[in-house]
Amino acid sequence: MKIKKLILLATLGAFIASCNSGDKGQLVGVQGKKWHPEKPYGMTLVPGGAFIMGKSDDDIAGVEDAPTKTATVRAFYMDETEITNSEYRQFVYDVRDKILRKKLAEMADLEGKTPGNGDIGEFAYVDSEDPELLNAYERYMLNTYGDQQRKINEDVELIFDTDEFPDELYAEVMDGMYIPLEESYNGQRTWDVTQFVYNYTEMDIQAAARDKSLKRSDVISQRDIEIYPDTTAWIRDFAYSYNEPMHNDYFWHDAYGDYPVVGVSWEQAKAFCQWRTNHHNNYQKEKGSQPVNVYRLPNEAEWEYAARGGLQGATFPWGGYYTKNDRGCFMANFKPMRGDYAADQALYTVEADAYEPNDFNLYNMAGNVSEWVNGSYDTSSYEYMSSINPAVNDPQNERKVVRGGSWKDVAYFLQVSSRDYEYADSARSYIGFRTVQDYMGTEVTKNARK
Template sequence: MMKFKALLFLGLAVMVTGCGLLGKGGKGGKKTSSTTGWEYNNPDNGGFQADGDYNQLTGPGLTFIEGGTFTMGRVEQDVMYDWNNMPRRVTVASFYMDETEVSNLDYREYIFWLQRVYPQNPEKLEAALPDTLVWRKELAYNEPYIENYFRHPAYSNYPVVGVSWLQADAYCKWRTDRVNEKILVDRGVIQHDASQGGQNVFTTDTYLAGLFQGTDGDKPYEDASGNPRRLQWEDGVLLPSYRLPTEAEWEYAAYGLIGNTDGELLTERKLYPWSGSYLRDDSKKNRGQMMANFVRGRGDMMGMAGSLNDNADITAPVNSYNPNDYGLYCMAGNVNEWVADVYRPLNQEDVEEFQPFRGNIFTQYRRDDDGNLLRNEFGELIQDTIADYRNFRDGDYRSQIIEGQSWEDQKDQLSTQDMYIKEDEAGQFSSLISDNVRVYKGGSWKDRPYWLIPGTRRYLEEDQATNDLGFRCAMTRVGSPQGL
């Protein structure tokens, strides 16, 4: 019996050692390289840092979207006869997305920050302000919305509108920097500096490049070996960038097919972000209530008094109606939403099966003759384009950079303007499809139900805005697609 116990103990010890639970340390402890035998995170042998237990934190406002394969594109009759969303099977990697559309309150925080940090640069603020005149109509009394919709607290929780694609993209970049700044402040790595301004403004890029100068209260980051140093991207402390979702990501998240599967079997393909083909809730508790904010019929924006069908004359609060199976609100109706993609009618014939996206512009940081990184007057690193794939397979070769010439030297001779007929004369055809036209999806408070289908798509020039077009942010998931 004693011999059996001894053998059992020896076997367990071998199993534990083989699994790496002995001799390599637990989470945050010293671990041994399987390549060299040297210990990681040990200052006595150089302090090479290794952390195999990293799990990405969920950024503020985001929810996790587990990726997978789905059929992207048309699920309903193409009533517009655009033939621009033919069905095709694609795979989307796991990512994060805002639970709600960006609200007026969210965007006002952005505007307030710009006013505080750049008081001497009114052009910075002017470029970010929403266009409140999108509410003005020649034959409608919408002046109260011009005055109140964006700034009045009554509309704080309503989706921001009048924002162009360019403004939405800039907001995502600003949000990235504020979230990462808060992470460093909470960890005591830097002190909050309300007086920062000019070129010394915290951005994630300038901090990682060692250009951001904090205050006297800043403390060095201590790595797993206890070495004080400047925090690096490899430490896994900072979050990836907030950004606009790709069209594939947005459509995948909107359907929320995770609630309609049995293993790998899709039991019911959705028409809308909810199951079934009805626009009213068929549950016993909420039977008859509208599932989204849209136009029910000509001149019917919200129903009869005493029984408002969607309780919204224009937009509704961003957390209205039932969320889909990913926990996302208003993925149909309320406001349309910008996505990252450049529009082409036949994108499905060009894009990849994994992570499809059209709009890649590859850049590199600009440096002076001594190799130092250069910043603009707002403290942001300057980036130069080295390749542009928005026009891939369009008969234009701007994606090819001629060796020895800069992008600036080539951009005129490689222009795409001749590809599109753009005449101001009456009767001349003018194509809206260019490198500066972006996709938007989702339907809105003034759209018919057809546009609530996630597979439908429309487009608008990236510097334009409307009173029914907003956005939400996304973030890349790094590491395991399921989480640890």
């Protein structure tokens, strides 16, 4: 008995020692994993700093819309190019595949099919064969919240070749993903893109901070967004004009893979940001790393600061007042002459990395396509916005700011200080977007005192 007591006391003493040995009774804080900033692929770091925002010339109307003011923005990462067709297709295909996997799992469950027979059962829910295949947390979530928590099998490859469909049930599900047979054109059945709906939740942090009486559920909203670009914009935007080839080929054909995506509304651009955040954080979770900051649309001040590339008072991203360089070559893709869209060597858009980048290594901050920003258009917003990280985005104002000018615009709209707008649910053949991500830390500044 005495030996047992001695062992118990020794064990207790070792436990107490282990609890206190790390900090030696001192306040040392919780020691987490060391954080190393990681530049996202395809992005560049825009160092924070102050700049003169707005019009600085004799453009009286423009000065009324964008009066000069000093603004300061924090450091952030920004896409070096506008989001391309290829990058946006990754989003579309990922959403499509998840919807397809869900439908296959539901069909397999309905028909009582399970893995192991080489049929649609291979795509059944993970728990369909044995609930023990789920971990404890997954089993708890399934038992507590029901079928919406059932785990989809992501490991088996989807089959798109009709000659390789495993059975008729698989063919039935695939048939439902395409437009009806009677609506096929020239023997081609295309995807029913109205089914490509991305579901995500959004939290209004601003509203929550202003009104503490609001519950968390009051500021969280469920969003269901059809994400496929509106390719008909190429036809609707230009009356009495032949642009059918762009409507038919621009988004999906590999010839245009490196060109900026267009026909995307402000709401779809925000959905893309949400998907990109989740996509990146799913990978972070798999390798046991901390989550990254959200990807989002830049606000007006961030966009203009980045477009200026560190140049104070510049008219264009390359500086100066002219759209040509010293060799007489145009510096951007726009409409340089009345009726002559091709004088700058481009009729419509060009590759997203065409022309020279600015001093922040950002391409086409002027011309090619206008870009959505996370701001509502108000002619007086510069008067009341904050001078530190200024942002004005009124959820009730559907007029959202676009910046940078496009392939169909005159040079005025290419100026870094020019503002324009479009409605949030509108999709145009000349509006695209790029994303930003907040930098973790504050030590990176462009114009800090030495």
